[in-house]
Amino acid sequence: MLLKENEQRVVNVCQELVKVKSYSGEEEQVVERLKDIFNDLGFDNFHVDEYGNIVGCIKGNKPGKKILFDAHIDTVEVSDNSKWAVDPFGGEIIDGKIYGRGTSDMKGALSAMLCGVSNFAKRANKEFEGELYVAGVVHEECFEGVASRKINERVKPDYVVIGEASECNLKIGQRGRAEIVIETYGKAAHSANPQKGINAVYKASKLIDKIRNMEMNYDEELGQGILELVDIKSSPYPGASVVPDYCRITYDRRLLVSETKEEVLKPVLDLIEEMKNEDPEFNARAFYARGEEKCYTGEEISDERFFPAWKYSREDDFVKKCYSSLEEIGLNPIITYYSFCTNGSHYAGEAGIKTIGFGPSRENLAHTIDEYIEINELIKAAKGYEGICKALLKY
16 A cells, blocks of 8 residues: 555645646646656656656666656647636646646656656665666657657667556557548639639549548457548638649548558558549649657657557566556556557557556546546556556566
8 A cells, every 4th residue: 555645745746747837849847847856756867858858767776677657748738728617737636636737648647657666666675676767758749659769769668658548457559540641633723614624622532432442451459440531621722713723631540550651551552543544634642741849949850640559468478467466456457458549659669669558547538628637546556657666677
């Protein structure tokens, strides 16, 4: 059991973090607050990288494996404070819940990680083999896993624990995510004489119909691959009396394990070539959307929006160890999979690092008005993170 003072500490840390606004690209103030928290909780050191990620470390007295606990510190914005029944940056406690932007997504998890890791190190008197890291990651809401690459380069962890909401269940995989853009090109004309133009939207609509009939791969655990149209724009806009000569369509592609960039895009490119052969006036191209975000440090993050899926087996040794440890402390987790994309896309999907997900709260509370986290969930998560340390490090 956590001592009462430890229970109160994780609540206090969560409240402190929630009170600091940290939208994507504006995380500097919460990083400054985390420096104090790392020192207060007995971390040996911390480091802030070029992107502004902050990573604290506690080293055991003997060499061994490295565990990285990953939590993003950016949040989505609060568009209208007046729609909230509470101050979104007040960290108020009402009926056993802490309210505020980022409580569930995911400053609550970060607070539990900080306290759980600190508690483990103190209980063990640092007589364990290995190193413990807790990362506050920037720009996750924009780029799942991209900022985490810098952390991986420096830490080189053997295991990663993603703290995204799981109701304190054990997550061992997720579908990935990609954004595919298709552009069709036509010829502008006055809409009173449409026969003199080529309507790019009509051309796009035929391609859209074909894409809807494409077969997606299926994974027994992760489910169906998805290719869903989420946005469409034509030009010129507004287009009064003009036949549009350009159309841009954006698709959300939910990825399965081992699907590569080339494999995912190829069926779309093949359809475009097929339609070009059928219709000499058809002209289009497809590519991955590219995102560009500026960090508070002044550095820029830029990459294609392709974030791989990942999956481990419940029979993997490290999964069984973590499950048993969580069970021993009375959490009785369910082993399941995330339904959304996380920083695990880099650690497990790109780098092949052994990764699990474990975090407090429910995923449907993320990004909501009057977002909250239950204090009982925070306390369970802190216990759980301590248990994961015990499972994966010898002491």
